[in-house]
Amino acid sequence: MKSALDSLQLLRRHKVVGGELVLTSVDFFVDWARKSSIWPLTFGLACCAIEMMAAYASRYDFDRLGVFPRPTPRQADLLIISGTVVKKMAPAIETLYNQMPEPRFVISMGACSNCGGPYYDSYSVCKGIDKVIPVDIYIPGCPPRPEALQTAVFALQKKIDRYWDAGKRVANPSKPTNEVLKEINVAALKARDA
């Protein structure tokens, strides 16, 4: 069955043993839901956390992006590493990350969590949180402004768009618009009448 959906990549075919598996736009819906409700863990480490709090507050209002902090890692999708990661804290962050359900994402916020920053030569500071857990987005700055964190959230949304079975499907397929839906409906009517 070839349809308008195929050309729009809304319908994806996967060959399985004994036939073909067809996935439809549920993926789009799930991705849309996932990227529109990125729930970070309530977790701050140092001065970057102050900027993060400002980002949550009314001026920058992350709530409008569906980003609002959750009190437990069990409900969180996103871990924002906002500040200096000392070596004593690193195992605790690893535990928090392991407690988060998949899919989980990590934003490394600021110079300290990217690479150790001004404390690079310290005996007690971890030289980047990516030594401990995988990182999706790095934000430069010391500390980054709330706008930078907002940009990181947008970047993460784009990444979530491409997250699922990347490689198997086209990176960022076009989204259904009114014209497309009209086309689909017309095709369906034609198929009925034929």
Place this chain on the structure above:
Amino acid sequence: MYTIDVIEKLIQRFPEVSKIPVPEKFVRDPEPQANVPPQKLLEVCRFLKSDAAFSFDFPTHMTAVDHLKDGLFELVYALYSTQHRVGLILKSHVSRTSPEIDSVSSVWKGMDWQEREVFDLFGIRFNGHPNLKRIMLWEGYPGHPLRKDYVHVTDKYDSGLEIGTPGLDEQGLPVKGDGHGA
């Protein structure tokens, strides 16, 4: 009681204690400083706390200084008397090879964590301390980082590598010629 009297009175009571000259030109409102032999420190502190003429009831701070060339650790105790409104700084020197001194946490409870911090970062032992454990670094940390001859051991949080992996030798030290151990 005037600030200037504190040291004189203390020396009258303890002849072993000596006055350290303070360069008044460079320090605004300097606190008097006294050098106390380490064997006498606990006794002097007990006296300073309990004697009504002194009553140093507020231990502001204590820290240590590493004099690597002289082979000495200098312990610095900053005290304050809320009753007489005077401050006093006591200094005591211990050998770097066997650094230990009597704990004054039995005199001032507030010195408990201060001494643990000095133990943690300098490795000076405080005899009679109720709970002499590392306070900021974790158990098993290699060495005492505020010592001048401290050598940092690269661990997995520096390099992202476990000890025994390429870039680190058997002791976990970075292989020569590679500044980051990675």
